[in-house]
Each structure stands twice: as structure tokens, then as C-alpha cells.
Amino acid sequence: MKHGKKYVDSSKTVDKAKLYDAPEALELASKNAKAKFDETIEAHIRLGVDSRHADQQVRGAVVLPNGTGKKVRVCVFCKEDKYDAAKEAGADFVGGMDLVDKITKENWMDFDVVVASPDMMGIVGRLGKILGPRGLMPNPKAGTVTPDVAKAVTEAKAGKIEYRLDKTNIIHCPIGKASFGAQKLEENFNTLIDAIVKAKPAAAKGQYLKSVVVASTMGVGIKVNTTKYGV
Numbered sequence: 001m002k003h004g005k006k007y008v009d010s011s012k013t014v015d016k017a018k019l020y021d022a023p024e025a026l027e028l029a030s031k032n033a034k035a036k037f038d039e040t041i042e043a044h045i046r047l048g049v050d051s052r053h054a055d056q057q058v059r060g061a062v063v064l065p066n067g068t069g070k071k072v073r074v075c076v077f078c079k080e081d082k083y084d085a086a087k088e089a090g091a092d093f094v095g096g097m098d099l100v101d102k103i104t105k106e107n108w109m110d111f112d113v114v115v116a117s118p119d120m121m122g123i124v125g126r127l128g129k130i131l132g133p134r135g136l137m138p139n140p141k142a143g144t145v146t147p148d149v150a151k152a153v154t155e156a157k158a159g160k161i162e163y164r165l166d167k168t169n170i171i172h173c174p175i176g177k178a179s180f181g182a183q184k185l186e187e188n189f190n191t192l193i194d195a196i197v198k199a200k201p202a203a204a205k206g207q208y209l210k211s212v213v214v215a216s217t218m219g220v221g222i223k224v225n226t227t228k229y230g231v
Contacts, residue, residue, distance in 0.1 A: 019225035033178035033216035067159030069177035075111035
């Protein structure tokens, strides 16, 4: 794979064999974000679990103290008595069967997070094949299936992110923008890692945090030293 000049230049500043402490790694990732847009800094966390087993799943959600830097569009499915509360909390779209029809018939997907009250999951379930593969299906563990839809909207707007294992036992999460600077990124990074450590399944054996890499959207991966997290 041929990389561009900026990527090649950035890779020269990173020691591939070194495990960097989080502040240094995030500082490097920010400095190496040289694209014409404000690159997202992402964390890629490989865990010592087997996602094929139900008792080793790692999934949840956490509110990053400094947000993600991204404007989040929230779609809410609820009964009419909660429409006003959801809108006042900042929901971009609120409805019921009308939204289901819009998504299924018009292939409408102008949202980033879906929130639903439990009494609406009967109709939202019909969207499983559309929302599921995109990681948008509401889920109680992520706090997106809840009677308090207004609170869920507020949290989503404040920078709540969902974390979950992919098939290769890696969690991929945004932790902010390059413009945040190392300190804000570190606060977000530590909040995410702490949440994942707390979510360690009882069935997980051996080393839990196998490897952690941070990188900007277009940048080179930087390995993070995880010894201080003690797992």
C-alpha cells in the first residue's frame, strides 16, 4: 500500500517498537494530523477476550468529558407524550411509525444516534436489518433504550460514545479532534479506558488490555503503554 508524503513524514516521528505513555502518544497523534480538515483521534483497543462467547462480551457507553468534537444528530422513537421533552433536550428528529416508514421507504439515514423508549422497541425492531449493520440499533447497555429519552439525548449531545468489540476483539472509538490538544484528549482517553477496564468480564483470563493504539484519521498508529492501568 502506497502512503502519501504526509503519512511517510509522520511515520518517521514515531518509533514503531516503542510503547508511549498516553500523554506523549496523544501529543504525537495531534501533531501528526496534517490533513486540511480537523482529524479525529481514535483509540483502537485489543482485548484479551473472545467475542464469540456471550460471557466475554464487552459493550457499553461512556460520556467523554470533553465531547467528541462532532455535531451529533439524534433520532428519537417515543410516544407523543415525550415528544416535547425529547425536542427540548436537543433531539433532531422525534417520531414513531412515521420515522420507520421514512427510513424503510426513503432510505433516510440523516442521524448519528438512535434513542428509543422501551415501549417503541416493537416497531423499532423492524429496522434491525437497516440499523444493526450500521451500529445504530438502540441498546439498553448503551443507554439508548430508556424511558428517559430526554436524558439519553442530552448525553448523546454531550459526547456520549458507545464502545463494543468487533469480530477481532478490538474496540474502535473516537476520543476527540486533533485540535483538542493533548490534555483534553488524555482526559477523554482515560475516561474511555477506565470504562472498558470496569467492564472486564469475569470470564476474561490472562492479560485484558492486549494492546492500545491511537491514531488520527489519516495518521500513523502509535502504541500506548498500558501498564499503569493494571490489567
